[in-house]
Amino acid sequence: MAYFQSVHKSQIPINCHLCDSKKNIKWKCVDCGLFICDKCKEGRHLRIKNAQDHNVISIKDVGLHSEKLDFTNIKCTDHSAQSCCLFCKRCDSLVCPTCVSKVHKKHANDLIEISEAYNIKIDELKERQSNIKMEKEKAITRKKHLEQCKNAENAKYNKVIPNILNHGNALKKAIDKYIEELKDEVDEHLKAILKSIDTDLHNLSKSMEHSNEKNREVEILIKTQDVAKFFSEVGRSFKSNEVLVPKSQSSYNSIPNFFPGEITQSNVGVLQSEESPEKLSIAFKILQEYQTELSRVSQIIPCVDNSVWINSSSDGCIINAEPRGRKLTVVSNFKMTVYGMAITQSNNLLLSVHGKSRLQKLNITTGKLTDTDFDVDPLVPISIHTTSGNKVIVVGISEKLRRKAVFLINDKGDHETVYEHDKHNQPLFSYPRSITSTSNGNIQLVDFHKGKKGRVVVLVKGSDMIHSYNGDPKINKHKSFKPQRIVTTSRDNVMVTDLDTEIIHILNSNGCLISWYNTKDIGILHPFSLALTPTGQVYIGCTRQAGSTAKEAKIYEVTISGC
Structure with missing residues (x-):
């Protein structure tokens, strides 16, 4: 039974509804709707049929108790002689018996009580x-x-x-x-x-x-x-x-x-002028927690239909899943080693697949995998990012050639810009991993090689300038900066996961630290990957603890305010 809250607003004295005296009214019968005095509460009210079962409350509590609504006398808008008896979820409307027999016969599973x-x-x-x-x-x-x-x-x-x-x-x-x-x-x-x-x-x-x-x-x-x-x-x-x-x-x-x-x-x-990055006040709130059977959530791609694509390169698979309540229901599972994923404007997936220099396109409707025009041969693509201008940024590496480069590629497959060496012909990157961009055209990427300190590199559009963020002296005082994944927020800042500290570093578009958040404060351990949903929430994909062999990495859907 549905309820509403009755609110006692009036301060005007009223008479007892049973004796009509102006005595001090102290009680209300919720079932009768009567205001009564002390004498009538113990006398006349008890003469009413079944009064001993009525709910009598102090008038001080009026407004704090719920009162039943009447769902039995709602006239049907289409058949005025009848009252509505059910609600059709499919049609989102109240229905009477005539409505049910004429229009809603096949909606039996969608008919529920009005209450x-x-x-x-x-x-x-x-x-x-x-x-x-x-x-x-x-x-x-x-x-x-x-x-x-x-x-x-x-x-x-x-x-x-x-x-x-x-x-x-x-x-x-x-x-x-x-x-x-x-x-x-x-x-x-x-x-x-x-x-x-x-x-x-x-x-x-x-x-x-x-x-x-x-x-x-x-x-x-x-x-x-x-x-x-x-x-x-x-x-x-x-x-x-x-x-x-x-x-x-x-x-x-x-x-x-x-x-x-x-x-x-x-x-x-x-x-x-002096650089004065804006300091932000950040708040995280968990909306939902999902358990997977993966050892690591390497990357997440949210889709407009509310489904998600999950890449676990360590497990050699990509999964399409739908959040249903507290569970992720697997829709499809592709066994392949994928280093990076990105979503196209047509809502298909771009994949950097093991052993291929050319990006692959996965049609999410048919499941068919085809070649694209985006090729970084002789390098191998390991990370992909699509810009708002429909361009593709690809991180390519070749251990054999000792080359690491970032390619800005247009929709025809032409390499518009290649970032590989500085003005002294020295390599720009140690081991670029994850990449994003901001609205001012800057490219931000995670540069981290195992056994070394990591950094975030900012490639400034239209300039030879290169900024870098090497972690924070306080945050990384005892544990060095080991960035893993990077994503751009709705406010055009970037968030970076830090493997050993469980800190998410928040930088502005020029790579300056403006805030940070310790995910352990809300119970999120070992954050690894990040993704922004079409509706503004953030998915945080986790990895397992160092040395563990468990396949139980979690995914959290959170709201983040302030960045």
């Missing part, structure tokens, strides 16, 4: 409300952080300007004009920075207002006692209550510092 349907809809609404609240919390967190950025920039502004003015006071009058130009330049920097931040703050505030409005709509619908109205509006509510936090910039420009020069007209001082 059960009500409970299902209430649960769905509450889940939607929970999602709205979670998105609102994300917006609040983001807004707080942006306000901190704004305050920090104002504080920095208040520090930089006096430095400029103090230095200007020591200069001759002839250079006063240049000092004013510097001041104006800082003002323009601040104006541009605050405009950028204020734009995001405005969008977040609008989103929060929208969240509050949608939350109120859902709250009203949950508390309504008009069941007919409930079912007429609940479907529309599902369609209209989608609330998403607008994307904001992952980082902002910062006011340049002032560096004083000698007191000469040619060297008054200059403004110089």
Whole structure:
């Protein structure tokens, strides 16, 4: 039986419903719906048939107890002479006996009690409300952080300007004009920075207002006692209550510092920008945990149909599975050693298969494996990434030739760019493993050879510049940085798993550490692979402990806020 919460809002004194006296009313009979005094509770009320079985509560508790809804008197919208008796899940509608006999005969397995349907809809609404609240919390967190950025920039502004003015006071009058130009330049920097931040703050505030409005709509619908109205509006509510936090910039420009020069007209001082990566507050929450029979989840590819492709190169197989409740149901299993996978725009798989220099395409409908135009011969591809611009980035290696290279390949198979040596003709990479890219065109890859320290290499688009992240002195104080897999987040940052520390390092698009998270804090051990789902969640695939022979690697579906 479904329930709603009755809420006692009125403070107006009422008479006893049985004796009509103005005595102090202390009780309510939930079954009768009567408010009664002490005397009638022990007297007149007990004369009512079966009153001894009634639920009598203190009026102080009104609103805390659930009251039954009446599902027996809902008129059918198509047959006004009849009342609805069941709910059809297939048609998502209430039905009367005539509806069942004329339209829903073949829907027997989809017909359920109205009360059960009500409970299902209430649960769905509450889940939607929970999602709205979670998105609102994300917006609040983001807004707080942006306000901190704004305050920090104002504080920095208040520090930089006096430095400029103090230095200007020591200069001759002839250079006063240049000092004013510097001041104006800082003002323009601040104006541009605050405009950028204020734009995001405005969008977040609008989103929060929208969240509050949608939350109120859902709250009203949950508390309504008009069941007919409930079912007429609940479907529309599902369609209209989608609330998403607008994307904001992952980082902002910062006011340049002032560096004083000698007191000469040619060297008054200059403004110089400094790298100021945004520090993030990160939160992980496990949504679901799945047990596999694999020794390692080398890679995960989520699909738009909610299924996932799982690669276990150590077990020599790739698996297509569907999450069903708490279980992953295997749909297909291909026995082959695959080093890397990527999804195409047509939702087929690109595979780097053992022994082949040319990428293979797996048709996920037919299971047929065919050659592609993406070839890195004489090297062997070991990692693949598809960009938003429909290009393919391939990591190729050859131990025999002692070559390791990264290829940017267009859809025709042409090698547009090859990264292999620096300007001194020295190898760029030790052993590149996993690769991703960000919207600014930078390529980020994991470079790690067993027995050596690892790093994340950033190849800057349109430049010879190469940045690298070698781990954090505090995080990797006792255990060296051993990066394994890398993925780009929805905010254009990158996340990297660290084999020995169980830390996920979070970097900006230039390879600077902006946050980190210890997955042991939520019970995730030995994280190895990462994947972003089409709906914004993250899959974390695990490996087994060093020295173990168990085949019980786990996969976690988590939500991550803040990055």
